Amino acid sequence: MIYLDRNESQYGPAPECFNSLKNVGVEQLSQYTRDYARGVKSRVSEKLADWIGVTEKNILLSYGCEGLLKYAVHEFLPHGGTLMIPDKSWWYYAEIAKEVKGTTCEYLITEGETSFHFDIDNMIDVYTSHKPDLVFIASPNNPTGNAMSHEDMKRICAEFKDAIIILDEAYWGFSTLDNANAKELVEHYDNVLIFRTFSKYFALAGIRMGYGICSDRFEKFSNYLTRYLGYSSILENVTLSALDNLDWYQEINKKFKDDMKLYHQTLARYDFIKIFASEANFLMIRLHRDMCKPLQEYLLSHEISVKFFTDDVFNHHMRLSLGTQKQNRFILNAMVIFADKVKSSPPHEDQKLSKMPADRSSIASYNSMTN
Secondary structure, eight states: OEEESSOOOSSOSOHHHHHHHHTOOHHHHHSOOOGGGGTSSOHHHHHHHHHHTSOGGGEEEEEHHHHHHHHHHHHHSOTTOEEEEESSSOTHHHHHHHHTTOEEEEEOEEEOSSSEEEOHHHHHHHHHHHOOSEEEEESSOTTTOOOOOHHHHHHHHHHOTTSEEEEEOTTTTSSOOOOHHHHHHHHHOTTEEEEEESSSTTOOGGGOEEEEEOOGGGHHHHHHHOOTTOOOHHHHHHHHHHHTTHHHHHHHHHHHHHHHHHHHHHHTTOTTOEEOOOSSSEEEEEOOGGGHHHHHHHHHHTTEEEEEOOSSSSSSEEEEEOOOHHHHHHHHHHHHHHHHHHHHSOGGGGGGGGGOOOOGGGHHHHHHHTO
16 A cells, blocks of 8 residues: 555655664664763754754754654643644644643634635734633644745744744745744744654654754753653664755655646646645645545555545545655546546546546656656
């Protein structure tokens, strides 16, 4: 099964990450790290601090973004407190609030002509009305793919002075690798925490390495996350290899962007398919209502799993994680076949589409489009 429903990378990490595993010796398996004795958390936090331009003590390490989010809610959301979250985002946000008997209030992410966007005025209204203790902002947001501009983020930080703001940047990197904005935020607004992960852009979901950027205000939280006996030196080596090979990842990201462009260009002729602009490694696509189930069955019959939504907010949408160029062209080919059938057939006939054989012959034509 090829999973294009979890926003994982089908390309995998830089080859040097595998080389670091080949060189694992008895020391990495049988001994603790000695970084704490040097006055730092780890070699990874040192590397990140230098890359981002902050002090090492202002780097947090944890078990992916998931771990950082959970720790933060348990630390900063009082029993019965209020967490402010997007109305279209990761379901996990509301679940971790429940763990501390917290409540949630939602702000709007609205659909525009070409992309979704944050409604800043609505966010301020919700904040003023509910006075939340903690605010989550996912940028880029999952599943809509839109990001908050730096100017809007600064406006929010200036307005939300009485709450702790967590900027979930799990999908950071696909738009830019510039760290200047993150550095400016934590230096000018002491109530901001920025969380990132190596799972998405760096294709290391399996090692569960997440990191955060914070101001001196969060020294207690930073100490709580710090491990006296260190972290896994094996996983640190893999992470450091990724950070040392940014050029490789930029080449992969170029392929993602080329394929995004191909999806937009190829499907633009169907007025019942809308692809929203995305700054992450996935596309949010609204489909003809009668196209969803047959297309899902068709892809599953070829061992390809894509996220099809069935909730009230997105009831005829799919979120497509970008795969390799070969995988993307196969799926694009399938969508064209289905779209042509939907365009030419009455809706009640669309259920026949799931019985269609795979038409792999035209994959070559899509391959040639990017040559």
